[in-house]
Structure formats: C-alpha cells, structure tokens
Amino acid sequence: MESLGELLKGWPQASSIHEQAERKMSELMQDPLVERLLAKHPELDAATVRLNLNRVYQYVTEYRNCTNCPGLDQCPNDFEGHYTLLSVETAGPNVQLNDRKVSCKKFIAKRNEEQIRSRVRSFYVDEKVLQGGYSSDEILNKDAERLKAVGQVLRYTMKTKEQGLQTEGLYLTGSFGTGKTFLMGYMLHELAKAGYSGVIVYMPDFVEDLKAMLHEPGKLKETVDLMKETDLLIFDDIGAENLNPWVRDHVLGSILNYRMNRKPTFYTSNYDLDALEMHFSFTNKDGDERHKGERLMNRVRPYVEIVHVTGSNKRERM
Template sequence: MESLGDLLKAMPGGRDMRQHADKLMAELLADPLVGKLRTKYPELDDATIRLNLNRIYQCTKEFRNCSNCTGLDQCPNDFEGHYTELSCETTGGLVQLNDRKVSCKKLIARQSEDRIRSRIRSFYIDDRALSQGYSADEIVSKDVERMKAVGQVISYINRTKEDGLRPEGLYLTGSFGTGKTFLMCYMLHELAKAGFTGAIVYMPDFVEDMKTLMLEQGKVKETVDLMKETDLLIFDDIGAENLNPWVRDHVLGAILNYRMNRKPTFYTSNYGLDDIEQHFSFTNKDGDDQHKGQRLMDRIRHYVQQVHVTGHNKRGR
C-alpha cells in the first residue's frame, strides 16, 4: 500500500508538495472516518491533524481496505490481518495522537480455528476431514435417515461440554459411506472448541505401521502414550485391519486398558459389537483365540454407547 510519505516524495517541487499536502488535508477533514474520530475526541484540532497526516491517512486507507476485504490472503495492509486504530490524549495542554495495530475479525477467526485444530491429532486420516467447516443444521438435514444417530452424537457433545469428560464413549456402526467418520470429526471439532484434545486413528494403516515399528520401541511408546493421554480418542474403521497378536495385545490392549475408567474412546465400524469380538479373536498367526478377543472386548463393550448410523452411501456424491 502506498504511504502518504511516498506520495509527497514523488512530488517534483516544494510548492507542489505543499499544495498536495493541503489537498490531502482537505480530503481527510472531509472523510467520514475522520469526522467520527473528531466526534469521539473533540480536542483533535486541525493543527494536530496536520502534524499527523501520515498516521491519519494510513488509518483511512486501511479502513477502506478492510471495508472491501476479499480475504486475509489478499490483505493489502502493511501488517496482514491488522488495521490502525487511533486515539487521542492531552498531556500538559498538548494534544497527542496515538496509533496501534488491531487484529481484524478475519484474523481472529483464523487464529481461533488454528488453536482448535492444534488440539486435534490425526493419524492416517485426510486432514481435509478435520479442517472443513461444520454446520449442525447441515449435518442433520443432509440425510434424514441418520437423524437419530446425529441426535445421539450431538447429545453426547452437549453433555460433555456441560459435565466434562466421562469414561463412556460411542461406538458408531453402520454400512459403508453413511458418514460415521464425518460425525466423529464433527464431534472432535466441536469439543476442541470447548478446549478438549483429541486424536483420530485410521485402524488399517495404523496397525500396519505398528507392525513395521515392532523393533523401534521408542517410537511405539511415543505413539501409545499420546493415544493414552489425549482426551478423546477415535479408532476409525475398526475391524478392517489385519491384526497380529502383538498389536492386539500390547498396543491396542495397552491403550484401552489405560483409558477405561479414565477417558472416553470412540469407534467407527461396519461391524457390530458381537462381530468385532470375533474379529479380535482371530489372528493370522495364532488362529482363533476367543479368550484374547473377549479380553479386549471387555475394555470396549462396557465403555461405549452403541449408535447405529443408517442412511445411503454418500461416497462419490
């Protein structure tokens, strides 16, 4: 943005420069923003305005930029997302004009969203699922068939905001593409705004990654500790992973054993609770081991409210 100083320096001679300054002075005195400033600070006289032409010009220029804002990325002000605010004070009979940079509403909103996003970790989940805007009205109206499930999720969100964390989470089950992951991302986003931390983990990729890290216990411990301690933990698409005994018993089992009676864990799956128990009971290495499956399910079944998500497949739409 061109400053008043630059404009004056561009003038060829002293007389022209003075005439141009007088012209700008007249324009500023006629500017509605300067009129409001003088109404607020009656002591702001013409002499003080002339002494502070650059500050006042900067303020009016930035005000017009903000009034025609097309977004932070195109902000033409000297400091992106900020505008100049003026104030007056009288000290020893001398009127002084002060300026300060103020964050605009768009910058404040972006910073707020960044703080919310910083509370959420995603593992193998497309970040776009977490960064997009969410509208409760849109979620309710997008598919009336899943309205009951949406109501249960929103009720859970509201109770958590009012009463804080409880050990009970949610187990969302339903057909492919009915929006289970979307609903859990919505829950994470809403509760992050209330100050809670969260993580969402795509189970098939997570399990395969853990298998490759079996000999790197430091990395495994770091990941497991994060999932133990986060306020809200979501295992997405559980049942689609190819388990081995070590991941089941020493990774997943350790996380759930720590979280039960402490913090809520959430799940999305195409399988119901009984079917997922059968899934946990079988591994390619050990075959069928119902005891191990039941042991893991004891850390899930008693700590979730089951939510059936019905509706049509939204993928590819």
C-alpha cells in the same frame, strides 16, 4: 501499503511538498472517518492532526481497505489481517494521537480455526474429514435415515461441553459409507472448539505402520503415549485391520487399559460388538484365542454407548 510520504513524492513536482501536504491535510479533514474522530474528541485540533498526518492517512486508508476487503490472502494493509486504530490521550494541555494495530475479524477467525485444528491429530484419515466446516444443520439434513444417530452424537457433544469430559465414549456401527467417520469428525471439530484435544486413527493403515515401529521404539512410545493422553481418541474402521497378537495385546490393550475410567474412546465399525469380539479373538499367527478377544472387549463394551448409523451409501454418489 503506500505511505503518505511515498504518495507525496509521486505528485507533480510543480507543487511544493508543503502545498502537497496542505492539500492532503484538507482532504483528510473532510473524510467522514476523521470528522467522526474529531467529533468524538473535540480536544483534538488541526495542529495535532498535522503533526500526525501519516498516522491519520494510514488510519483512513486501511479502514477503506477493510471496508472493501479483497480477502485475507490479498490484504493490502501493512500487516496482513490488521488495521490501524487511533486513540487520543490528554495529559494537561497536551493532546497526543496514538496508533496501534488491531486484528480484523477474518484474521481472528483464521487464527481460531488454526488453534482448533492444532488440537486434533489424524493418522491416515483424510484431512477433509477434519476441515469440512461442519454445521449441525448439515449433518441433520444430509440423510434423514440416520437422524437418530445424529441426535445421539449431538447430545453427547452438548453433554461434554456442559459437563466436561466423559469417561464413556460412542461406538458407531453401520454399513459402508453411511457417514460414521463424518459424524466423528463433526464431534471432534466441535469439542476442539471447546478446548479438547483429539486423535482420529484409521485402523487398517495404523496397524500396518505399528508393525514397522517395532524397530523404532522411541516413535512407538511417543505414538502410544499420545493416544493414551489425548482427551478424545477415535479408532476409525476398527475391525477392518489385520491384527497380530502383539498389536492386540500390547498396543491396543495398553491404550484402552490406560483410558478406561479416565477418558472416552470412540469407534466406527462395520461390525457390531459381538462381531468385533470374534475379530479380536482370531489372529493369523495364533489362531483362535477367545479369552484374549474377551479381555480386550472388556475394555471396550462397558465404556461405550452404541450408535446405529443407518442410511444410504454416500460414497456411491461420488
């Protein structure tokens, strides 16, 4: 933003700097914003304003910029998303005019949104799921057929906000494209605003990446520890992955064993719980191992509320 000194230098040279300053002083004193400041602080006289002419000019100019805000990314003020605020201090006969930079509402909103997003990590899940600007009205009105499921997710979200982190999660089951991931993204976003951390993992891609991490033990431990410790963990599209015994028993088993009775785990799946158990019971390497599938499901089944998500396939409309 152009300073008062730069403005005065650009005026016609026929006028002296003193005349230019007097003219600008007169204009500023008649500005409604300055008039309100003087009315609020009668101890503030013209001499003090004159000594702080640059501060007053910046105060008025940035206020006008904010009134006609072109958007945060085009903010014309000295510091993006901030404006100058004046305050008056009186110490005996001395009156002092001070200025400070204040964050505007748009800057605060952006910072809050960045803090919310920083609490949520995603692995192989489309970032749009987490940055869609959710609203409860939107998820209620998007498909009337899934209204019951939406109600369950909303009630769970509100319960967590009111009572704190639960030990039981949700298991969203339903056909392709009914919005299971969308509903979990909404819950994550809402609870991130309440201060909770979250991780959402797209299982088919994650399992393939885990196999590559066998040669990176440090990265593997960091990833597993993150999933153990996060407040909210979502396994998205579980059952669609190509399992091997190591992933099932040593990775998933370890994560779920740590989290049960501590922190909630959530799932979206095209399978119901019985079908998921069958999926866990068979691997391409070792074939049918029913007892190992049952063991893993004992870390899932008792710790979830089942949510049946019905409705039309949203992806077919795209």
